[in-house]
Amino acid sequence: MTRANIYIWQQPDWPHFTWDSTAFSQSLAMVNMLRGKLLGRISMFGLEAQSESVLNSVSEEIIHSAQIEGEILNCDSVRSSVAKQLGLKYEGLPTADHYVEGVVQVMVDAITQYTAPLSDQRLFAWHAALFPMGRSGLYKIDVGQWRRGEEPMQVVSGVMGHETVHYEAPPSDDVPYMMQEFLTWVNASQPIDPVVKAAIAHLWFVSIHPFDDGNGRICRTITELLLSQADQTSQRYYSLSTEILTHRKDYYVQLERAQHGGADVTQWISWFLHTLQQALQTALLKTENVVRKVKFWQEHRxxxxxxxxxxxxxxxxxxxxxxxxxxxxxxxxxxxxxxxxxxxxxxxxxxxxxxxxxxxxxxxxxxxx
Missing domain, CATH: 1.10.10.10 (Winged helix-like DNA-binding domain superfamily/Winged helix DNA-binding domain)
Incomplete structure (x- = not known):
């Protein structure tokens, strides 16, 4: 393998990432200002408007995280399940099917139990909920455990026989100890801004690619857990995956660039913060619509x-x-x-x-x- 093709996990410093905080200090300040502004505005809402905002944001996060991977979930089923599992009121929706219930349970566990340690068993439970039949499409996969086998885990695109390999993850034998190192870091208090911690964890987990399938969705679920920790609340009022979906092509370009780079992940953190900033700005605009909706139903109760x-x-x-x-x-x-x-x-x-x-x-x- 030539030097140009060395992946991030093959670097001698892996996983001791470095970054230049001055390169994204303004973006980080803007993100933290917008987080405070959004939470402050929501705190002035009545309980019904707050519940409506949570229902919208959590539902969008689940739907759009799946859509990033090409999976289309029924929006009404997701909203119904989110409302039921979070104890929110929402009438006129169908009962969600067993699969959607499982997908929603994963996100609800992440955001409502954000103070609980992230363990291998917890990740295994999430993975099993995403693949209740033990299959990804037509193929049988290892569910609720780290990936196994000698075949390289590759991220590819293109038709069979003419594939482009964008990334090759660490060998399966390395996954258990790499994930133990990752989980120890995630669960420990770090001397960095919690939003930056979420950005690093996102890249770190998806670079290990510890499961046969579902790595992207679980990665974004971990990100939501860490953003809940940053906000110090289980109430989610913005959706990062919605913004990532809008810029999906660039998302994969940025991940690939970081995974082919060295230990310096400044560019990835900068992109993550810029995308989060857009998600927060979108959420602030939507709060006005939530107020209109709640006011309407109060007038027509x-x-x-x-x-x-x-x-x-x-x-x-x-x-x-x-x-x-x-x-x-x-x-x-x-x-x-x-x-x-x-x-x-x-x-x-x-x-x-x-x-x-x-x-x-x-x-x-x-x-x-």
Whole structure:
């Protein structure tokens, strides 16, 4: 192997990372200012608005962390499971299936038990919840244990026979002691900003790649646990994975660059902080929408609204994609066109919906501001 192809774990200083704090001091200060601003704004909300913010953020984190890996989870099922497991109120949602319940349990354990030590057994339990059938697609994998075998663990892209190897993880024989070193470091108090600790842990874990599959999702779950430690609360009000998904290509470029580099991880930490800053700014914008939504339901707490109507109104507040039409209504609610029309007309009569001003071939509807 040429010098240019040496991976980060083959460096003589591994895993003793170094960085230049002055290179990202402004970004870190901005992140910490935004964290304080967000938590301060949320603290002025009523309990219902706070619960709504948590439900949105945790659901988005789970959905988008899976989507980074190409897995699409049912949004309603995830929200239903998050609401149930966190004891939050959310009506008009379906019961989540067994798999989604397991995926949500992993994140809920990480953020609600953020003060509990991170152990190999805890990680094994998370892994088993992500792969309840013991398979990744068609392939049987080792579940609830570190990866084994002589085959190199590679991150590849491209069609079979023409693959590009982006990274090769340490041999499986090295995983147990590397993970013990990682867990000891994570569980110990470090003389660094806790957000920087989360950035380093993210790169460190994913570079070991200790499982047959699911390393990315578990890595981002560990990051959420460490961000909960940084915030000193289990209440999550922003989603890092949502921002990573938006910049997914760059995420992999930055990881690959760091994993091919030396012990200096300044560039990776800088990218992580910049992405976290964007996630916090997005969350601050969303708080305004949460206030609108909670205020709406308080004003209409005595208004007769059926479950179909409640579901669509919530979707409109949560960021409905495209325009709401009667045909979309009946597809969302699995009802007849006549039922959809009656539901919509009823909400218009109650001053909740209105026909959109632009008109067009098919009438669309918006919330009355």
């Amino acid at each position: 005595l208004t007769p609204i059926n479950n179909r109507q409640r579901k669509v109104v919530n979707m409109l507040f949560d960021g409905f994609e495209g325009k709401l039409t009667s045909s979309k209504w009946y597809k969302i609610n699995h009802c007849s066109q006549d039922t959809a029309t009656r539901d919509i007309n009823d909400l218009i009569k109650k001053g909740i919906l209105q026909p959109a001003a632009e008109g067009g071939r098919s009438t669309s509807y918006t919330l009355v501001e």
